[in-house]
Amino acid sequence: MKRIALNTFGPWAVITGASSGIGEEFARQLAASGLHLVLVARRLKALNTLGSELTRAYGISTRVVELDLTTNDALEKLSEATRDLDIGLLISNAGAMLAGDFLSLDYEALRRDLRLNVQTHLDLTYHFGSRLAQRGHGGLLLVASTTGLQGVPFAAEYGAAKAYVLSLGEALHVEFQRMGVHVTVLSPGATDTPMITVSGFDPATMPMKPMTTRQCVSEGLAALAANRAVHIPGYFNRLLATMLPRSLATSMYGNMMRQTITKRSVPPKDILQAMR
Numbered sequence: 001m002k003r004i005a006l007n008t009f010g011p012w013a014v015i016t017g018a019s020s021g022i023g024e025e026f027a028r029q030l031a032a033s034g035l036h037l038v039l040v041a042r043r044l045k046a047l048n049t050l051g052s053e054l055t056r057a058y059g060i061s062t063r064v065v066e067l068d069l070t071t072n073d074a075l076e077k078l079s080e081a082t083r084d085l086d087i088g089l090l091i092s093n094a095g096a097m098l099a100g101d102f103l104s105l106d107y108e109a110l111r112r113d114l115r116l117n118v119q120t121h122l123d124l125t126y127h128f129g130s131r132l133a134q135r136g137h138g139g140l141l142l143v144a145s146t147t148g149l150q151g152v153p154f155a156a157e158y159g160a161a162k163a164y165v166l167s168l169g170e171a172l173h174v175e176f177q178r179m180g181v182h183v184t185v186l187s188p189g190a191t192d193t194p195m196i197t198v199s200g201f202d203p204a205t206m207p208m209k210p211m212t213t214r215q216c217v218s219e220g221l222a223a224l225a226a227n228r229a230v231h232i233p234g235y236f237n238r239l240l241a242t243m244l245p246r247s248l249a250t251s252m253y254g255n256m257m258r259q260t261i262t263k264r265s266v267p268p269k270d271i272l273q274a275m276r
């Protein structure tokens with residue numbers, strides 16, 4: 001578990017997608033550092049349960065914001081819900097993957113995911129980035145993915161969206177340096193969260209065992225504290241990302257995704273409903 005400096009990144013952090021997986025683990029590790037937390041997602045009950053648990057365990061304050069980030073007024077609502085708080089850190093983590101043959105996927109669902117996976121990062125980094133620039137310290141951590149390093153057949157929108165997040169964060173890392181604000185892109189490989197199973201993967205048959213959220217997040221927070229532009233957690237993930245030629249990586253992802261969607265018993269639309 002990585003602890004980060006309260007006087008640099010506190011007193012409050014906003015975490016999107018805090019109701020499960022990587023976002024939930026960010027909440028746990030930041031709470032252990034003593035940061036107060038704004039927990040954002042659609043599932044209110046999960047957020048309330050997590051908030052109460054972290055308040056009991058660490059004596060921190062939490063504010064729960066039930067929000068669908070794909071709605072038109074999402075930024076306005078989040079801005080209003082956090083106006084009175086001194087925010088030192090944004091963890092822009094919420095994301096979703098639609099896996100399947102491109103043309104078999106629902107077009108409106110693809111557009112919603114694009115909005116979540118791309119526009120939300122732009123909106124939140126602009127909004128909280130302006131607040132952090134004014135106070136002259138703090139951090140923005142954007143969660144991308146190693147899928148953003150090349151095209152990903154059968155998850156084409158997802159991979160392309162993550163390429164956007166990677167590029168956005170890399171650029172902002174340079175721009176925000178002069179304002180004293182850390183910007184880090186965390187690009188995990190396969191990580192053990194509900195996203196893996198909901199997308200149809202069987203962790204037992206994946207070529208590499210998914211990483212724990214604990215390792216993924218503690219590496220991410222260490223990279224943020226050190227103000228690294230991009231961090232891929234896990235030695236093997238880093239090795240693959242640097243050694244594999246892009247075209248080979250695309251075909252490797254394509255094979256893995258094709259096998260997954262062929263084997264899975266639940267069609268994409270039902271998977272999508274399970275995620276909502």
Ligand SMILES: NC(=O)c1ccc[n+]([C@@H]2O[C@H](COP(=O)([O-])OP(=O)(O)OC[C@H]3O[C@@H](n4cnc5c(N)ncnc54)[C@H](OP(=O)(O)O)[C@@H]3O)[C@@H](O)[C@H]2O)c1
Pocket residue numbers: 016017018019020021022023040041042043044067068069070093094095096116143144145146187188189190191192193194195196275276
């Ligand atoms: N797991 C992996 O292998 C992996 C690898 C690389 C990158 N990532 C990235 O890591 C991030 C977290 O994913 P995860 O693996 O932790 O998956 P997860 O457990 O499914 O978590 C996704 C989070 O995003 C939230 N979310 C989804 N749609 C939303 C919406 N419309 N509005 C608000 N919140 C929404 C979900 O909350 P609600 O459902 O309650 O709204 C949930 O808290 C994502 O950006 C993902 O792309 C994951």
